[in-house]
Amino acid sequence: MSALNTIPIEKLVRLIGTANGPAILDVRTNEDFAADPRLIPGAVRKAVDDIADWAPSFAGQNVIAVCRAGHSLSQGAASWLRQAGSDADALDGGMAAWAKAGHPLVPESALPPRDARGRTVWVTRARPKVDRIACPWLIRRFVDPSAVFLFVAPNEVAGVAERFGATPFDVEGDGIVWSHDGERCTFDVMVEGFGLAGLLPLTHLALIVRGADTARPDIVPEAAGLVALSLGLSRMFADDLEQLDAGMLIYDALYRWCRDATGETHDWVSHQPKGSRAKAVTP
Incomplete structure (x- = not known):
């Protein structure tokens, strides 16, 4: 007790x-x-x-x-x-x-330097789709709840990173730690790099993100759905931060599905009040 x-x-x-x-x-x-x-x-x-x-x-x-x-x-x-x-x-x-x-456990050595208010600061390309929403979700839920994300023009990522002490992610370049690695997407790399691979729901979610982000929806069926949701979000929001806020809910839901509901199916009949099914088929 x-x-x-x-x-x-x-x-x-x-x-x-x-x-x-x-x-x-x-x-x-x-x-x-x-x-x-x-x-x-x-x-x-x-x-x-x-x-x-x-x-x-x-x-x-x-x-x-x-x-x-x-x-x-x-x-x-x-x-x-x-x-x-x-x-x-x-x-x-x-x-x-x-x-x-x-x-x-998340190794302190894996975390980037923090700003004067104790927050990690990250920078990536503007107009996010999959990885650039999934990774901020991962960071805020499992690494740094107060993390700051800067979305900028692709050719300005390196300069913004240097001037503002931000850590680049999901971009190409020499010395970039948090980006694609072979067939793995940035989300995969972060799950492993932050010591979170022991959380099985996250490794399941990583498969979905990888399939959606690397145009391989055959990996898991849910990847195709995530592509559709991600592209829909990107057309609903002109502001990247507003899109991130909306995307957080999608990844919250996917994580809970991976954790609690992968074996569950939807059957509307099973949710009817007792006796309502018989009543519905009565002439």
Whole structure:
């Protein structure tokens, strides 16, 4: 049984990657983080030394505090967050228990530098279709919830990356880490590079994205549907950021299907109230 004001690991696993998942705050000491510089997917580092300054910014949110073993540091941070207006819990067992259970962890070394507000900043070509919507979804749901995305003219990506400290993705060029690799699309590369390949729903979703993005709808049947949705979105929105916001819902739905509903089929008869089917065929 979990302690008071804590959340079991298996419950947090189910919440990660979902649209309404909690904010996950890694409050480990610098020494503890240096000993294991990895993060629970979607977690953000916060120092408890200045918790009085940043706790109010999480008021009204669901928050999970994570320390090394789930004791005084995370429980104290969760208590402080609650008095600042958050619905906050500590992760039962902390990072040690999460790692022991074999759940995915994002290496800090895989993350690009952050800006002055602690956000990762990314840049890619304007007018996104598949990969350039799928990858931002992946980053915001599993890597950095506050990530910033810049969509610019293709020939300006390198210059914007240099001037604004942004990380380019889904573009060609020397030294580009986050782009296609052989038959794999950028989404594939990110799932692996961020240490998320252990999440089976994501690896299933990666097949759909790969098929849609590389004109191989034969990989999985859903790829053809994703192509249609992606092209439709690109014609509905002239603003790339508005398109990204709308696309987030599509990938949220696809992720939940990959996680929970691949074996389910739609049968309208099965959803009728009891007795309504017989009534419908009665002369």
